[in-house]
Amino acid sequence: MSEPVMSLAEVEALARRVHAGQVDKAGRPYAEHLEAVARGTAARGGDPEQVTAAWLHDAVEDGALTAEWLAGAPLTERTKSLVLAMTKHRGEDPRDYAARLLAVPGAVTIKLADLAHNSDPDRLAVLNPATQARLREKYALMRRLLTVDE
Secondary structure, three states: OOOOOOOHHHHHHHHHHHOOOOEOOOOOEHHHHHHHHHHHHHHOOOOHHHHHHHHHOOOOOOOOOOHHHHHHOOOOHHHHHHHHHHOOOOOOOHHHHHHHHHHOOOHHHHHHHHHHHHOOHHHHHOOOHHHHHHHHHHHHHHHHHOOOOO
16 A cells, blocks of 8 residues: 655645745746746656656755655655756756766656756846846756757
């Protein structure tokens, strides 16, 4: 008999709770980004495990949840591996990060949704020109490393 797994609604509520009070670079509630990535993942054909991971894609990286919590969480092993694939490590070379994403089936779909929302011209427009340029270059590099043209 398998262990019960958190529902998508439970994961969404958890993600919103642990990121409460957090804002993105544009000063918007961080949950808006998580929701956009989850929606974008679904729109790109992502399955429920990928959408679940999309809601949690920044939780470990941002310290909202620990890797230990994730290891014991009532989630599928695939969902956990997708979250870990999406978790960038401080100082990590973008090539290593991209290789990890490419090595975990389904992770690139989530990353593309993340990049799409992060690259949204309306989101970037509120940032100073130097930050806009730096982020556009960063996101373009990741797309190239993932060999994706959008």
